[in-house]
Amino acid sequence: MPVNRRKKDVKQRGSHTHGWGSKKKHRGSGNRGGKGMAGTGKRADQRKPSIWKTDYFGKHGFVHRRIVHNTVNVEYLDQNVEKLAVLNLAKREGNGYIVNIADLGFDKLLGKGKVAKRMVITASSASPRAVESIKAAGGEVVVPANKKEA
Numbered sequence: 001m002p003v004n005r006r007k008k009d010v011k012q013r014g015s016h017t018h019g020w021g022s023k024k025k026h027r028g029s030g031n032r033g034g035k036g037m038a039g040t041g042k043r044a045d046q047r048k049p050s051i052w053k054t055d056y057f058g059k060h061g062f063v064h065r066r067i068v069h070n071t072v073n074v075e076y077l078d079q080n081v082e083k084l085a086v087l088n089l090a091k092r093e094g095n096g097y098i099v100n101i102a103d104l105g106f107d108k109l110l111g112k113g114k115v116a117k118r119m120v121i122t123a124s125s126a127s128p129r130a131v132e133s134i135k136a137a138g139g140e141v142v143v144p145a146n147k148k149e150a
Helices: 074-086 128-136
Strands: 072-073 090-091 097-099 108-110 118-123 140-142
Touching: 072 074, 074 097, 074 118, 074 128, 090 128, 108 128, 128 140
Parallel strands: 072 108, 097 118, 118 140
Antiparallel strands: 090 097
């Protein structure tokens, strides 16, 4: 067995095609009609019998669709409620604010951060910690009756 065998393409230098015949051959996978199962014939009958018993056709399994909430923390509302009032996204009433987080594009209120301002917040859902934080600051969280706090 030779120890240092020269590569084949070194020997083929100057041969124009390196042993593949026509110039067109030995290009990409288009030379053989595509990669993988290409050409098996979903439309025509080229090689369909060879793949009938495989999972090549149709849909298989299922996709678990998670519920994704657009959430906002009480900290964000506390810091930005004045700006929101200027933009008419919140309403100033007495010594507090009325905020509907659906108008801001959110659907769930979360309890991260501290609350210093009194706010009445309408949300489709709110975490227990968020409700507790708002109540501690003298505010209120309004959740529609058909929605549960979670």
